[in-house]
Amino acid sequence: MSQQGGGASTPYVSDQSSNPRDSSEMIATSRKRKNMKARSDVWEHYTKFVNEEGEQKARCRYCEKEFHSDPRRNGTSALKTHIASCKKFPPNINTKQTQLNYQPIKGQEGDGSGTLTTWKFDQEAIRNALARMVIVDELPFKFVENEGFRDLMSTACPRFRIPSRSKITRDCFKFFLDERLKLKKIFKQSSQMICLTTDTWSSLQRINYMVLTAHYIDNDWKLHKKIINFCQISSHKGEAIGKAVEKCLLEWGIDKVFTITVDNASSNDVAVGYLRRRINNWGSSVLQGKYLHMRCIAHIINLVVCDGLKEVGISVDRVRAAVKYVRGSPARLKLFKECVEVERIQSKSSLCLDVSTRWNSTYLMLNAAEKFEKAFERFDDQDPFFGSELDSGDVDGIRKPDHEDWENVRRMATLLQNFYELTIRVSGSLYVTSNTLFHEISEVECLLKQWSESDAYKLGMMVRRMKEKYDKYWGDIEKMNKLIYIAVVLDPRNKMDFVKFALIDIYIWG
The missing domain is CATH 3.30.420 (Nucleotidyltransferase; domain 5)
Known part of the structure; x- marks a missing residue:
């Protein structure tokens, strides 16, 4: 066998045949890779050494604390955790010196105006701000564990230890309890x-x-x-x-x-x-x-308008059916947009369906649809199924809207716009509305009186029915809450003269 190896390899083959165990160790030694430089950045803060027992250890360069560092048995997670909380690590040292920070004025971020403030890293303050962000922006608790958010925080504030979803849940609940105590104190002392x-x-x-x-x-x-x-x-x-x-x-x-x-x-x-x-x-x-x-004045307005819509409901139903047909498929909607372009209708509104139980959505549907009357006429010429499908509807009286229907819808949209804007004004929660309620009620009375004299028969019937519902709640002065008048008297813009004039105009001359 020694002659088959040939040349200088003969002694090596001879040793392999005589002692296989020694030869395998020699092969492993010859193929052993060189020691590679540690790739983790955490090793910048540790010193490697081997203790008396032959164990590989790592010593913190700041607090001298020792950790196991065998690459086959121990990872770097414990080392990273320690360096983030090491009290002698320079970035973690809580000094009394603050930093100057430029904060733009809220609501004016784009004009370059702002103020200089002092800033100091505070783990608890950032956690409280994070909990408030989750509450105010209605974010899920797992948001804090998203990769993008963690990358952002590691860049913006590497010293901040991001809490888990369970911790942020507890922070949000604690935030609620703290705010509740503050509000209780306000109610008690005010x-x-x-x-x-x-x-x-x-x-x-x-x-x-x-x-x-x-x-x-x-x-x-x-x-x-x-x-x-x-x-x-x-x-x-x-x-x-x-x-x-x-x-x-x-x-x-x-x-x-x-x-x-x-x-x-x-x-x-x-x-x-x-x-x-x-x-x-x-x-x-x-x-x-x-x-x-x-x-609630907004609820009364809702009852007044809904009662009036029942009188001219057939025109509303026809327009609703036409809008529903156009929005029934992407091909129909594309064809309708082409008709709008051909008719050169300059409107940024888009067709929308309403919710039958919410009259304000019905107003928005009619207000948008009446601007596209000519587009609907052209769409009827290009889509052969438009008229036939609507005429064969299951509801009696439902067909494609004609010119009379569009005139009714146009008048209704003009009338309902006043109630729509009035509802927005009285529904405000960030400004006082009590001093304007009587003025709004008077405006509704004048509006109904004006529109009840309309030449359109159906519209006149609609307004008269709305007036009956109005009188049910505001027709009798004795049934109204007198605080509405007191709020107007306390308003220096109106005082008692306006109340007298309005009461005489509504309940005596009216």
Whole structure:
């Protein structure tokens, strides 16, 4: 066998045949790779060494703490964790010296205006700001574990230790508890009366919910809106609603209630009556709660408009069917856009469907559709199924809209625009509306009186029906909450003269 190897390799083959174990060790030694330089950046902060027991160790260059560093048994996670919390690591040393920081003024980031502030790294402050961001922007808790957010924080603030989703959940709940204590303190120390608004509804799972909102003016004369309760209730009965509101007021320590604004459901009359008795027992009501109940003006407007739409509903149904047909497929919508271009209709509006239970969405649909009357006529010429499919509808009277339908829709859109803008004005929650309610009610009266004399028969019937619904709630001066008039008198722009003039115009001359 020694002769088959040939030349200088003969002694090596001879040793292999005599001692296989020694030869394998020699092969492994000859093929052993050279020691590579550590690739992790964490090794910049550690010194490698071998102790007396032959174990590979790493010593922190700042606090002299030792860690196992065998590359086959130990990774670098523990080393990274330690360096992030090492108290002697220079970036982690909490010095009293602050840094100058330029902060742009809120709402004016683009014009270069701002102020100089001092800044110092604070782990807890950043965590609180992160919890507030999750709450305000309605982000999921797992957002803090997303790769993009972690890359951003590692670049913007490497010293910040990003919490896990469970920790940020606890931070958000703690943030809620802290804010609740602050708000309780405000309610307790403030001498201002509080106005409440509440509403109830049922989910698709047949679960009843109630929300309670508090409106108050602080010592700096700033208006605030705070949702103080969102809970399940047993039913929509008045007594159940009243007890739920009472329980919430007791939990918050609120006893100075000025008004409660609710919609016109009969159950709310029972709920307000129950709360009036309880608040009177607390001894903090105004005039024994005589004017505690405030009817929601936006809800009354909704009832007035919905009642009037029933008179000219057939024209609305025809336009709705036409819009639904066009939006039924991408090909139809593309053809309709081509018709709009040919007719040179300069409008940025787009066709939209309404929700039958929300009249404001019906107004938006009609307001957008009436601008494309000529486009619908051209679309009827180019789509042979448009007229035939609408004429063969399952509902009686549904067909493609004609010129009379478009005229009715155009008048309705003009009328409903006034109610739409009025609803937006009275629904504001960041500014005071009590001093303008009587003015808005008077404007509705004048508007209905003007449109009731319209030459269009159907439109006149619609307005007269709306006037009947208006008189049900605002036709009798004795049934209205007198606080509406007091708010106008206290407004220096109106005072008593305007109230006298408006009352005479509505209830005497009208």
